[in-house]
Amino acid sequence: MHRDLATLPDQNTVTCDLCIVGAGAAGISMAIDWLKAGKKVILLEAGGFEFDVETQALNNGTNIGQRYYALPATRLRFFGGTTMHWGGYCTPLDPIDFETRPYVPHSGWPISYKEFASFLPAASKMVEIDDETWNLDTYIADKENYVPLDLDPSVFYSKLFKFSPPTRFGEKYRKALVESTSVTVYTHANLTDIVLNEAGQQVKKVRAKSLNGNTLTVNADHYVLAMGAIQNARMLLANNKQHKQGIGNHNDLVGRYFMEHPEVKAGQIFLKKPQSMKLYFFDYLKIKMYSELAIAEEAQRAHGLLNVTAALSPKELSGDWAWINTLPREGKKSYDFWMKSEKKVLARPPSDVDTRKYRTYQMQIRMEQSPNPNSRITLDSKKDRLGIPEPVLNWQLTSLERNSIKGMYTVLGKELIRSGIGRLHAPDWVFDTSLQWPDTLGGGWHHMGTTRMHNDPKKGVVDANCTVHGINNLHIAGxxxxxxxxxxxxxxxLIALTLRLSKHLKQHL
Structure with missing residues (x-):
């Protein structure tokens, strides 16, 4: 069923078993999972079924940290959420990501990779990809044309990505939800208030408002916030009438540990031996997969590095490559890997350098950001049209990100030389960590953290079941x-994690 709050009479009140706030990848995945659960579900969406400039402006905010995109551009505020301009890249988190790593402060999930991975088949179905395997060797049938680089797999491997069509959740799942007799979708219903009971240990009701002033009160047994990392934190912080510091924020953790994937073009790989590189270049019309070079878990642990991958794109060198051009010149540093490190071995060019043409491939780095409590969302004094304080993003990176970039290039450079397949070039800032990040540094538009999972309320906002510490019927998805x-x-x-939460809620409802 569908109802547009903007067209309903004012002061509406509804009762349900489960109230989900936000109709993006997480919220719609959960709502679809509840279609046949025999329970009454309310799905609140801030926008309508189409993009609207006035509604999108409710995503306004300020960035005071690392250079970043304008916040309204990073998330869409209408039915389907950011899946409506999603690129469709799909690959799961890795087992090492769930480990407590001594060299990564605040690492370690309260759930295992095995448990998380058990929800990947259902998540894959939601985004219309297969879940046969994430092992490249067994997945690739055409081994003649899709050939991985011959690197030591304990150092670097080719990580498999699959492509969703991409699935536009607002189009794919709209019919099923609006025709449902158990799920009611309310559009133009912007969450404004989360009201707790007198003890402050349960959500009693929530209120939503349309831009024309109509209000909706929802009384539910359980509530799920699925609005994304920025808006989830914003709404918990803004609802501070009963808890001065905000809901779930007794330990000043809501909004902290904001994470992105730093992305930047940085350097080239030069390959001596021609080989098919189809595996590393994606073609939406021909094959729904490709690979990126990824540093192996064993090498991450050995060198104390964050998880880093590199996408390759062709950049053919014209003519023979003159090795002498890589030598340091007066007043200019050179950070070609083989000139920078272990000079006795690496500065000596191969004998065929003047006769053999190298094939050149540009590297696009995407890397893990370490959890940093100073990278965070706070509230501005400026408010939006509905009276909610706007978010302030302070995206902060640490020395571990810079050192991991440097370490990754060092390890990859050595492995290319050891294997005999090529060489690596990196720009100055990679090896000279006294230099600033380049202006080309951006993010993947991937907002993570801000209500992090940890069983200790002094270290996380939600527990292993994504329930807000101290509030037993308030949960966070995504x-x-x-x-x-x-x-x-x-x-x-995030869809896999949401379906895990969905299963937990079904057991309790």
Missing amino acids: SSCFTTAGSANPTLS
């Missing part, structure tokens, strides 16, 4: 619960 970010695009993993 990537805001991620304890660490990994290097994987988060959509597939």
Whole structure:
């Protein structure tokens, strides 16, 4: 069933078993999972079924940290959420991402990779990809044309990505939800108030409002916030009438540990031996997969590095490559890997350098951000049209990100030389960590953290079941619960985590 709050009489009140706030990848996945549960579900969506400029403006906010995109551009505020401009990249978090790593502060999930992975088949179905395997060797049938680089798999491997069509959740699942007799979708219903009981240990009701002033009160047994990492934190902080510091924020953790995937073009790989590189270049019309180079878990642990991957794109060198051009010149540093490190071995060019043409491939880095409590969402004094304080993003990176970039290039450079297949070039800032990140540094539009998962309320906002500590009927869905970010695009993993929460709620309802 569908109802548009903007067209209903004012002061509506409804009662249900489960209230889900936000109709993006997480919220719609959960609502679809409840279609046949025999319970009454309310799904609140801030926007309508189409993009609207005035509604989108409710995502306004300010960035005071690391250079970043304008916040309204990073998330869509209408039915289907950001899946409506999603690229469809799918790969799950890795086992190491769930581990407590001594060199990564605040790492370690309260759930195992095995448990998380058990929900990947259902998540894969939601985004219309197969879940046969994530092992490249067994997945690739055409081994002649799709050939991975011959690197030591304990150092670097080719990580498999699959492509969703991409699934536009607002189109794919709209009919099933609006025609449902158990789920009611309310559009133009912006969450404004979360009201707790007198003890402050349960949500008593929530209120939503349309831009034209109509209000809706929802009384439910359980509530799920699925609005994304920025808006989830914003609404918990803004609802501070009963708890001065905000809901779930007794330990000043709501909004902290905001994570992104730093992304930047940085350097090239030069391959000596021609080989098919189809595996690393995606073609939506021909094959729904591709690979990126990824540093293996064993190498991450050995060198104390974060999870990093590199996408390759062709950039053919014209003519023979003149090795002498890589030598340091007066007043200019050179950070070609083989000139920078272990000079006795690496500065000596191969004998065929003047006669053999190298094939050149640009590297696009995507990396894990370490959990950082100073990278956070807070509230501005400025308010939106509905009276909710706007969010302030302070995206902060640490020395571990810089050192992991440097370490990854060092390990990859050595492995290319050891294997005899090529060489690596990196720009100055990679090896000279006194230099600033380049202006080309961006993010993947991947918002994670801010309501992180941890069984200790002094270290996380939600417990292992994504329930807000101290409030037994308030739950958080999506990537805001991620304890660490990994290097994987988060959509597939956040859906898997949401379906795990959905199963937990069904057991309690």
